[in-house]
Amino acid sequence: MKIEQTVLEGVLILTPARFGDERGFFSESWNRKRMEAAGLAVEFVQDNHSLSVQAGTVRGLHFQTPPHAQAKLVRCGRGCLYDVAVDIRKGSPSYGHWIGVELSAQNGKQLLIPEGFLHGFVTREANTEIIYKCSDYYAPDCDRSVRFDDPEIGVDWGILPELAVLSEKDRTAPTLAECSSPFIYEAQL
Numbered sequence: 001m002k003i004e005q006t007v008l009e010g011v012l013i014l015t016p017a018r019f020g021d022e023r024g025f026f027s028e029s030w031n032r033k034r035m036e037a038a039g040l041a042v043e044f045v046q047d048n049h050s051l052s053v054q055a056g057t058v059r060g061l062h063f064q065t066p067p068h069a070q071a072k073l074v075r076c077g078r079g080c081l082y083d084v085a086v087d088i089r090k091g092s093p094s095y096g097h098w099i100g101v102e103l104s105a106q107n108g109k110q111l112l113i114p115e116g117f118l119h120g121f122v123t124r125e126a127n128t129e130i131i132y133k134c135s136d137y138y139a140p141d142c143d144r145s146v147r148f149d150d151p152e153i154g155v156d157w158g159i160l161p162e163l164a165v166l167s168e169k170d171r172t173a174p175t176l177a178e179c180s181s182p183f184i185y186e187a188q189l
């Protein structure tokens with residue numbers, strides 16, 4: 001498994017090995033022991049899978065507040081998407097900064113997003129499927145959405161914002177400034 005650090009501390013790109021043959025490939029998409037050996041001991045309790053029919057579908061930017069904050073390990077099962085994480089840890093030197101990574105069924109890349117980050121994505125192809133592990137259960141009372149086109153965050157989604165396919169919840173979401181972040185930055189020593 002290849003591990004790449006992004007410019008946001010704790011947000012990692014993981015690329016598991018693929019064993020190709022005449023049938024296709026085999027890959028361990030998650031292996032607890034390997035993750036632990038790499039110092040990435042996250043306890044995942046829920047797997048999510050969603051299909052977005054249209055290219056240009058944006059889901060996000062989402063997070064759950066404590067005590068049900070979630071770390072996520074995200075990958076693309078079909079098609080292609082641009083996955084985004086935004087640091088919302090108060091006091092973090094990169095507070096409000098974002099990164100984006102293209103995850104596709106073809107490139108097999110995964111994005112590990114710790115607690116304290118917003119998560120969202122835009123689909124680059126029709127019928128794109130995303131699959132992700134979460135470190136806590138869905139808790140509707142703690143579920144929050146921040147405007148995907150919050151000008152202070154300034155994510156470049158690669159689409160015209162007015163053409164984004166959105167849920168009602170995401171279309172009417174507040175900005176990050178309107179949605180106080182309960183996460184405190186704890187420096188990794």
Ligand SMILES: Cc1cn([C@H]2C[C@H](O)[C@@H](COP(=O)(O)OP(=O)(O)O[C@H]3O[C@@H](C)C(=O)[C@@H](O)[C@H]3O)O2)c(=O)[nH]c1=O
Pocket residue numbers: 048050059060062063119120121137138167169
């Ligand atoms: C997130 C979630 C939703 N649901 C239900 C609630 C609702 O009826 C339906 C659709 O929910 P949403 O509109 O929130 O789905 P969606 O917009 O796909 O939300 C997801 O977006 C990505 C970016 C994330 O990071 C996830 O954590 C999650 O917030 O599914 C669950 O039952 N369990 C869950 O874990």
